[in-house]
Structures are given as structure tokens and as C-alpha cells.
Amino acid sequence: xxxxxxxxxxxxxxxxxxxxxxxxxxxxxxxxxxxxxxxxxxxxxxxxxxxxxxxxxxxxxxxxxxxxxxxxxxxxxxxxxxxxxxxxxxxxxxxxxxxxxxxxxxxxxxxxxx
Amino acid sequence: xxxxxxxxxxxxxxxxxxxxxxxxxxxxxxxxxxxxxxxxxxxxxxxxxxxxxxxxxxxxxxxxxxxxxxxxxxxxxxxxxxxxxxxxxxxxxxxxxxxxxxxxxxxxxxxxx
Numbered sequence: 001x002x003x004x005x006x007x008x009x010x011x012x013x014x015x016x017x018x019x020x021x022x023x024x025x026x027x028x029x030x031x032x033x034x035x036x037x038x039x040x041x042x043x044x045x046x047x048x049x050x051x052x053x054x055x056x057x058x059x060x061x062x063x064x065x066x067x068x069x070x071x072x073x074x075x076x077x078x079x080x081x082x083x084x085x086x087x088x089x090x091x092x093x094x095x096x097x098x099x100x101x102x103x104x105x106x107x108x109x110x111x112x113x114x
Numbered sequence: 115x116x117x118x119x120x121x122x123x124x125x126x127x128x129x130x131x132x133x134x135x136x137x138x139x140x141x142x143x144x145x146x147x148x149x150x151x152x153x154x155x156x157x158x159x160x161x162x163x164x165x166x167x168x169x170x171x172x173x174x175x176x177x178x179x180x181x182x183x184x185x186x187x188x189x190x191x192x193x194x195x196x197x198x199x200x201x202x203x204x205x206x207x208x209x210x211x212x213x214x215x216x217x218x219x220x221x222x223x224x225x226x227x
Contacts, residue, residue, distance in 0.1 A: 090157065099212060102159055
């Protein structure tokens with residue numbers, strides 16, 4: 001069975017500081033990995049996805065994530081936080097024996113201070 | 115505009131009164147899925163559908179039913195709602211399966227008293 005663990009339910013950074021949101025996954029097959037962002041009172045939007053083409057994946061709004069198979073990690077980073085990055089972020093894994101299942105992590109709320 | 119539309123957006127109801135949350139997508143996607151979001155638990159998959167008349171259980175299917183009679187629609191049915199089904203529900207679709215990025219609706223907040 002696949003699973004996702006996001007380390008840290010809340011992360012707080014200052015504007016302009018590095019953003020690092022951690023995600024570790026478990027999958028019995030090569031995974032498809034996603035980061036989604038949820039702004040208040042909205043649905044989820046795709047930030048980026050990993051599909052084995054390249055280990056460093058660039059997404060929207062300056063975010064990127066690096067797939068590290070040896071560490072089973074897919075951490076999300078952004079060099080310089082902006083106030084508009086404040087939201088909840090979800091890591092998700094697909095690609096198990098069923099092509100239908102998608103498993104999300106618990107979510108990380110990012111707060112950005114002026 | 116490509117979108118996933120859920121209705122209603124908000125609903126307060128009582129235990130045992132059957133309800134249906136509708137979901138419709140206009141992108142001709144084969145795959146559709148339902149999730150519930152609860153604080154500290156992230157999103158958990160309820161049911162998914164790979165195509166018309168093809169549905170399967172996710173991780174938390176108990177107390178829910180779905181149907182996929184048309185490609186664009188994937189309603190979620192709570193035949194006898196209970197308070198533990200109070201949650202925020204999301205419908206999503208993708209072009210083929212869960213390996214592809216999903217488009218999410220804006221959510222339906224259900225309160226079961």
C-alpha cells in the first residue's frame with residue numbers, strides 16, 4: 001500500500017526566506033508524486049508533478065521539488081517566500097497496483113510573516 | 115472554461131436524511147474521484163471511477179455510494195448520513211487515471227446534525 005507523510009503540520013517563514021516543506025512517501029512501484037496547494041475556501045491546484053522524467057521538477061509560482069529515491073522523499077522548496085504563498089500544501093502519491101488510487105499527506109499550513 | 119462543478123457548496127442536514135452531492139466536469143475526462151478533507155488528516159479518497167460504469171472503492175468508502183452513468187457526472191450519495199460524515203468534500207477529474215494531475219472542484223461543506 002502506498003502512503004505519504006508530511007513532516008510538520010505548520011511551517012512559518014519570513015517573507016523572502018527559504019520555504020522547505022517535507023514529504024516522504026512509500027510505494028511498492030515507481031511512484032507518481034504531486035504537490036498541490038489549497039488557498040482558503042478553494043479547491044486544490046496542482047503545483048508540480050514527478051513522473052520519472054527528471055528528478056528536479058519545477059512548478060508554478062517559483063516552487064520546485066526534488067525526487068530522491070534513496071531517501072523516499074519529495075520535498076518542496078522555494079528560494080524566497082512571498083506573502084501570497086500562505087496556504088495549505090499537500091503532497092500526494094499515485095502509481096500503485098491500482099491506477100485509480102491517490103493518497104494524500106496530512107497537509108502543511110505555510111504562514112508567511114512580513 | 116475547463117472546470118469541475120460541485121453542488122451544493124454548503125449543506126446542513128440531519129442524520130438519516132438521504133442526500134446527493136453532484137459533480138460534473140466539462141473536460142471529457144475519463145477518471146473522476148471523490149475525497150473528504152478533515153483537519154489533520156489531509157484528503158482521503160472515498161471512491162473513484164476509471165470510466166462510465168466503472169467504479170471502485172478508495173480508502174474510506176463506508177457510508178457512501180457513487181454511480182457513473184455518464185462520462186461527465188459522478189454523484190456522491192449518502193443514503194443515511196451520520197454526524198461522522200460531516201466534512202469538506204471534493205470531486206476531481208483527470209484525463210485518464212490517478213497518475214495524471216487532477217482538476218478539483220471548489221468543495222462541498224456538509225454538516226450532518
